[in-house]
Amino acid sequence: MPKQQANWSPYDNNGGSCVAIAGADYCVIAADTRMSTGYNILTRDYSKICKLADKCVMASSGFQADVKALQKHLAARHLIYQHQHNKQMSCPAMAQLLSNTLYYKRFFPYYSFNVLGGLDNEGKGCVFTYDAVGSYEKVGYSSQGSGSTLIMPFLDNQLKSPSPLLLPVQDAVTPLAEAEAVDLVKTVFASASERDIYTGDKLEIVVINADGIRREYMDLRKD
């Protein structure tokens, strides 16, 4: 009898999409609230967005159990940082922490596709995008998750921000106003829900600006 292989996988994909857009003095982070497994919907009301620090919010799609473990780990590290330095972690600092946290599980990865959004120390919007093992870069906008291949080309078209690698250096953040960016996000998710079975139900939008953090919801297709 040939050797039996394990047919249990420690991973599952709960689907969903996330988007983040950085502006001159704000940052918009959004994710749908559908959690699925295979062709089944587990719940229509699950938040993929987590506040890591005062000016730093993370949205993650992929395997939500790994995402939950990752969020807990980062929250704990942030608490230790606050005890040791008597201040909140800045968004770029949290970005590197997330990268290292992901890489320490390089041989048993977190199946989690993240976007980190927030304000940097000068109050300018910043978005960081990751792959599952921790490679990251600062960008003007990003999307991750099952709908990202549908969403990203549309954002490229509407927001095409110049590459930060060009010389002379050009600014990556979008010139859009906050209300326009929120509108764009709603449009993007409405379209993604039409063509991606894992995206839908409800959209959760988080906006960070100098006044603080505000949350907004919008209904999406439930089919």
Next chain:
Amino acid sequence: MKLDTSGLESAAPVWGAPSELVDGFSAAPSFEVPNTTDFDGFQKEAIQMVKPAKGTTTLAFIFKEGVMVAADSRASMGGYISSQSVKKIIEINPYMLGTMAGGAADCQFWHRNLGIKCRLHELANKRRISVTGASKLLANILYSYRGMGLSVGTMIAGWDETGPGLYYVDSEGGRLKGMRFSVGSGSPYAYGVLDNGYRYDMSVEEAAELARRSIYHATFRDGASGGVASVYYVGPNGWKKLTGDDVGELHYKYYPVMPSTVEQEMVEVAGA
């Protein structure tokens, strides 16, 4: 085989003896390894599912005035372009550069780690580390993880007391000293242009143009390379970024569209 985890230890304990509360975190982190009988098979599956970003063209060469380093900026996850603006030339310190090819996370993490070790060397020995030394540090770490699925193809380029230095280091554990290297999926195309145009006694401008052209040609023919072609120069005073050009625009700069004479013209048919 004991893995060389010295790269992961923090330099000093945080506040004397670690207390119960923070024990789990301030202890030297080590890589968690899955509890399976078939490590290789699991890694293959995990990497396929996770599809870490990779794909590239990078090159570097030594010439009379120093070292020229260039790279594209595309990252692909499977067939999807995950980013067109990845920084593949990593600034280890003001006089040393590393290039990224292979797994993006692997390269980013280990180059940052190398930068830390180089700084520690400076502090311990009161002098800068040589390019030979830095490349050896990286090669030893990668060798200890040999066979575990890391994908790193990097070049360490710098200027130290002995002049310009260039080493190729990879995740198989290989380390080569040389004058000219190109690494990545687009490297065959870059080699063609680079080897053809290379002369030891070029000026900085000529060398920069050669590097830029080589990257452009590689992005033209290799689907996994593209984005922005960055060119850096490493001289006696450290590195300096010379150019960063979108390769789409470079194409029309090198091969401008010639207006051709019109032979036949189509005319709109009026009415029904």
